[in-house]
Every structure is written in C-alpha cells, then in structure tokens.
Amino acid sequence: MxxxxxxxxxxxxxxxxxxxxxxxxxxxxxxxxxxxxxxxxxxxxxxxxxxxxxxxxxxxxxxxxxxxxxxxxxxxxxxxxxxxxxxxxxxxxxxxxxxxxxxxxxxxxxxxxxxxxxxxxxxxxxxxxxGGFKAAPAKALPASGKTIDLTKVKTNETLRLENIYFVGGSHQWSKKSEPALNTLLAALKQHPTVRIRIEGHICCESDQPDGLDIETGKFNLSTMRAKAVRDYLVENGIDVTRLEYQGFARTRPLREPERTDEDEMLNRRVEIRVLSK
Missing domain, CATH: 3.30.1330.60 (OmpA-like domain)
Incomplete structure (x- = not known):
C-alpha cells in the first residue's frame, strides 16, 4: 500500500x-x-x-x-x-x-x-x-423454506444464524435477512417448549466495551443486534418468556487474529443458544 x-x-x-x-x-x-x-x-x-x-x-x-x-x-x-x-x-x-x-x-x-x-x-x-455491508458466511441453519429440529440440539449448544445482513454500525438488517429469521421463527413455532438465548457478536479490536450503534448513540451494538432478533420473534408470535438476548462484543471471536474481510465477517455474527427444551 x-x-x-x-x-x-x-x-x-x-x-x-x-x-x-x-x-x-x-x-x-x-x-x-x-x-x-x-x-x-x-x-x-x-x-x-x-x-x-x-x-x-x-x-x-x-x-x-x-x-x-x-x-x-x-x-x-x-x-x-x-x-x-x-x-x-x-x-x-x-x-x-x-x-x-x-x-x-x-x-x-x-x-x-x-x-x-x-x-x-x-x-x-x-x-x-x-468490511462493507456483507455478513459472515454461516453454516448451521438451513435455507428458507426448511426447518430445524431444535429438540435434537443439545442444551447449551449454539447455532449461527445464516445470512443475517446488518448495516455496519447498526442493528437494522436488510430485507434479505428475513428468510433466515423466518427459518428460526418456524423452528420455534414447531417446538414450543424450547427456550433460547440470542447472542450478538462484533468484529474488530477496540478499547470500548462494545461497538457503537449509530441508532442508539451508545456502545451497545452487539446487544442491540441480539435484541433486534428477539424483537422480531416476539412481534411474530413467540412468547417473550422463551427468549433471552445478550451481547458479547468481541469477547468470543471465531477467527483470531482477524487478517481478512472473511475473518471480520465471521466474527460479526448472531448465534442462538438452546437453554432448555
């Protein structure tokens, strides 16, 4: 350079x-x-x-x-x-x-x-x-139109949400993220006793406690992204008592150190953790 x-x-x-x-x-x-x-x-x-x-x-x-x-x-x-x-x-x-x-x-x-x-x-x-606006590639949840048997997922096991596209620095996602969200929604409706926690993660090193969310003006980006997924599920009929959410900032990277755009995208993710079935 x-x-x-x-x-x-x-x-x-x-x-x-x-x-x-x-x-x-x-x-x-x-x-x-x-x-x-x-x-x-x-x-x-x-x-x-x-x-x-x-x-x-x-x-x-x-x-x-x-x-x-x-x-x-x-x-x-x-x-x-x-x-x-x-x-x-x-x-x-x-x-x-x-x-x-x-x-x-x-x-x-x-x-x-x-x-x-x-x-x-x-x-x-x-x-x-x-890093632009592309989301990290995900592998765990199937494509839209399919479902996943959450009863076969072990308690405390996590699954990455596939194709969740957040605008950088924002907890807003694009319309093309909805198929992946609807896959999760369908699974929760099919298995009404399962409780989950939605966990938000961000990329990139910082001395701040979390990423800056341009909507809130606060350093709570990973938390707000997890909350946004929770709110979508609640708005579409899932009992709020079945859902927890938490932001982990950059404390649990999947790739360390981050050397490429792909590494950053992989760390910038949302996961679900099965709490009970």
Missing part, C-alpha cells in the same frame, strides 16, 4: 483513536451546512490509512447524514455530497472504485428532542464501514 505523507499533527494524536476506529463504524464529522471535509477530519482519515485501519483492497461502505436543520430535500442532498466527498478523498488516498461497496446519503437523523439552531454535531457526519 502507498502510504501518504505523515502530518506533524499525527504525532500527537492519541493512540486510542486507532483502537477505537477498529469498530464497525468510523465517523467523519462536518460543520453545519458544509460538505467540505475539515482539515482535522482529513488528518483523521490519513492517520487511519497510515495505520492500516483503512486499507486499499479491503471493502468499505460510506453513508452520509445531516442533522435536522434545513429541509428534507436539502439534507438528503447534503448527506449525499458529504458521502461523495469522502469517496473522492479515499480514491485520492489510493483506494479503488472496486473497494467501495456503497455510497449513499440518508438525509437527516431524526431526533425526538431538537436542539434549537445549533443542531447536533454528531448527526453531521459520514460513516465509513470497514
């Missing part, structure tokens, strides 16, 4: 920046109503590239946001421009078009409580998602 010139300011950046960046999401912040990348944020990106947190040849996704100030149309355009500017900057850093899996602008971040004319700095951002 071609490394960029080392800014003098890089020497005084806290080392924890690089550990924290090995999350599902990297945040680049913007001034109010501005789409140009600030020099301090350029320095952040340069530093992450220098330390191989962001690497050409590895997939990434880019999502732009705006705060609630301004019209919906303006905020969508602003978020798209911000995301595009990050892409352009990364291309100038040696990344290729094929490295960038998706560039989208999602407009404003909805807030129940507004903050006057100041808005929210944390909403004026672009999220860079190392």
């Amino acid at each position: 071609v490394k960029t010139a080392f800014y003098l300011g890089l020497l005084i950046l806290p080392l924890r920046l690089f550990a924290q960046a090995k999350q599902d999401t990297i945040h680049v912040y913007f001034d109010l109503g501005v789409s140009a990348i600030k020099q301090t944020e350029q320095l952040k990106i340069d530093s992450l590239v220098y330390y191989d947190v962001l690497q050409p040849g590895k997939k990434l996704g880019i999502i732009g946001y705006a705060d609630y100030l301004g019209s919906e149309e303006t905020n969508v355009g602003l978020s798209e421009t911000r995301a595009g500017n990050i892409k352009t900057y990364l291309l100038g850093m040696g990344f290729h078009e094929s490295d960038i899996e998706m560039v989208i602008g999602k407009g404003e971040v909805k807030r129940e409580v507004e903050n006057g004319t100041a808005g929210y700095r944390e909403d004026r951002r672009v999220d860079i998602i190392p």
Whole structure:
C-alpha cells in the first residue's frame, strides 16, 4: 500500500483513536451546512490509512447524514455530497472504485428532542464501514423454506444464524435477512417448549466495551443486534418468556487474529443458544 505523507499533527494524536476506529463504524464529522471535509477530519482519515485501519483492497461502505436543520430535500442532498466527498478523498488516498461497496446519503437523523439552531454535531457526519455491508458466511441453519429440529440440539449448544445482513454500525438488517429469521421463527413455532438465548457478536479490536450503534448513540451494538432478533420473534408470535438476548462484543471471536474481510465477517455474527427444551 502507498502510504501518504505523515502530518506533524499525527504525532500527537492519541493512540486510542486507532483502537477505537477498529469498530464497525468510523465517523467523519462536518460543520453545519458544509460538505467540505475539515482539515482535522482529513488528518483523521490519513492517520487511519497510515495505520492500516483503512486499507486499499479491503471493502468499505460510506453513508452520509445531516442533522435536522434545513429541509428534507436539502439534507438528503447534503448527506449525499458529504458521502461523495469522502469517496473522492479515499480514491485520492489510493483506494479503488472496486473497494467501495456503497455510497449513499440518508438525509437527516431524526431526533425526538431538537436542539434549537445549533443542531447536533454528531448527526453531521459520514460513516465509513470497514468490511462493507456483507455478513459472515454461516453454516448451521438451513435455507428458507426448511426447518430445524431444535429438540435434537443439545442444551447449551449454539447455532449461527445464516445470512443475517446488518448495516455496519447498526442493528437494522436488510430485507434479505428475513428468510433466515423466518427459518428460526418456524423452528420455534414447531417446538414450543424450547427456550433460547440470542447472542450478538462484533468484529474488530477496540478499547470500548462494545461497538457503537449509530441508532442508539451508545456502545451497545452487539446487544442491540441480539435484541433486534428477539424483537422480531416476539412481534411474530413467540412468547417473550422463551427468549433471552445478550451481547458479547468481541469477547468470543471465531477467527483470531482477524487478517481478512472473511475473518471480520465471521466474527460479526448472531448465534442462538438452546437453554432448555
């Protein structure tokens, strides 16, 4: 990889920046109503590239946001421009078009409580998602349309959910995840005495207790992903008393160390554990 010139300011950046960046999401912040990348944020990106947190040849996704100030149309355009500017900057850093899996602008971040004319700095951002949006390959549960006999699964045994696609840094999944969720749903309905725990896991080293969830603004990503699966099952008729959920952050990696996108995807997963039958 071609490394960029080392800014003098890089020497005084806290080392924890690089550990924290090995999350599902990297945040680049913007001034109010501005789409140009600030020099301090350029320095952040340069530093992450220098330390191989962001690497050409590895997939990434880019999502732009705006705060609630301004019209919906303006905020969508602003978020798209911000995301595009990050892409352009990364291309100038040696990344290729094929490295960038998706560039989208999602407009404003909805807030129940507004903050006057100041808005929210944390909403004026672009999220860079190392590894892109693909989920880890899973092998345990069968494809949609089939089922699994949970009574044959040993107590305390775990099964990985197949094809659960979470947006990086988010507990929201895409529609193409629903067949796998429905496979689990069907199995639980077929075996109404089985109790399970849904367990969330994330990839990438960090000095934080968990990954940052962009919806909650808290470091509880693995927990929220497990809870999202639990909520889906409850909404579709499974008694909540049969379901527990827990996030394990990165305490139980399947691949260690993580050397490839596949390693990271394998560690970024949701499992179910049979508690009783």
